[in-house]
Amino acid sequence: MVSRRYGVLAAVFLAFLAYAIVRYNVFKEVPWEHLPLYVTNKALSWAGLALLGLSLVVPRRPPTASEAPASVWYAVAGFCLVLLHVLISLILLTPHYYSKLFGDDGKLNLVGETSLLAGALALAGLVACQWIASAMGRGSPSMAGRRVLREIPPLLVLLGGLHCGIMGYAGWLTPGAWPGGLPPITMLGAAAAALAVLGWVVRTGVAAPD
Numbered sequence: 763m764v765s766r767r768y769g770v771l772a773a774v775f776l777a778f779l780a781y782a783i784v785r786y787n788v789f790k791e792v793p794w795e796h797l798p799l800y801v802t803n804k805a806l807s808w809a810g811l812a813l814l815g816l817s818l819v820v821p822r823r824p825p826t827a828s829e830a831p832a833s834v835w836y837a838v839a840g841f842c843l844v845l846l847h848v849l850i851s852l853i854l855l856t857p858h859y860y861s862k863l864f865g866d867d868g869k870l871n872l873v874g875e876t877s878l879l880a881g882a883l884a885l886a887g888l889v890a891c892q893w894i895a896s897a898m899g900r901g902s903p904s905m906a907g908r909r910v911l912r913e914i915p916p917l918l919v920l921l922g923g924l925h926c927g928i929m930g931y932a933g934w935l936t937p938g939a940w941p942g943g944l945p946p947i948t949m950l951g952a953a954a955a956a957l958a959v960l961g962w963v964v965r966t967g968v969a970a971p972d
Contacts (some may be wrong), residue, residue, distance in 0.1 A: 765833065769881040771839050774812060782947060787941030800859060803850040808951045810843030814888075815958025818916055818945045819965060834895070837915065840917045841888050844922070848885055863929070877928040885920035887914060912966075923955025 784804045786792040792801060817837035857864040863874030891914060910961070930948025932938070940946065 767835050767839075768786070771813070775805060775809045775843070778809045778947075781805070781944070782808075785941050785944040785947070789944065799850050799854060803847055803854065803946045806843050806847040806850065808947050810840045810847055811919065811926070811951045812954045812958075813837075813840030813843065814919050814922065815961075816840070817952050818919060818958050819961040827909070832908075838892070841892060844885065844888065848881070862932070873939075877925055880921050880928060881925040884918045884925060887918040887921070891915060891933060892920070905947070916962050919955045920959055923952040923959075926951040926955070 779802060782801050783797065786801050786804070787794055787797060813836045817833045817835075817840060817877060820832045820836060854860070855863075857868060860874070863870055863877065865871040895911060926948040930946050930952075933946045934949045937943070937945075
């Protein structure tokens with residue numbers, strides 16, 4: 763079972779990386795020297811958000827003595843990829859890489875600040891959820907803790923989708939300019955987040971009891 767989960771993680775990331783390479787390096791002709799960080803970072807963000815979304819909709823079977831539930835495993839994997847995305851983004855966060863996030867004065871513009879705020883809030887929430895889950899694993903889970911881990915993650919996935927949407931929505935409206943006709947990764951990430959939360963609502967209902 764664990765090996766299958768690693769297989770899912772590898773397949774998701776490699777598929778998304780291949781898409782990013784084709785869209786940016788091949789069709790958009792981004793220099794190959796930017797593959798290690800700039801292009802790979804796009805695949806990390808998309809894969810991380812997709813895995814977090816997957817954690818919302820996989821069946822929540824009870825854990826066994828040897829492994830965590832699939833929902834927890836995919837949530838942790840998604841969190842790790844998102845954390846890598848954040849660290850790489852901080853390295854690259856300059857007008858040379860993300861010109862649409864900066865004004866003429868070299869400071870972040872409204873799009874840049876609101877997009878990064880949504881991303882920062884989502885990351886803070888993910889860290890808090892990881893801490894709560896770890897604390898619950900060391901003792902009896904409280905009702906409040908269970909409720910937080912059930913209801914907050916979908917909001918964090920939505921924030922991740924909002925981060926993508928604010929950052930890239932302008933490019934969604936010009937399909938004729940999409941490199942190779944391939945939709946922007948921000949658009950695909952936001953769609954993955956929306957579909958995951960919709961799936962979570964359908965699976966759990968609007969007000970599932972404790």
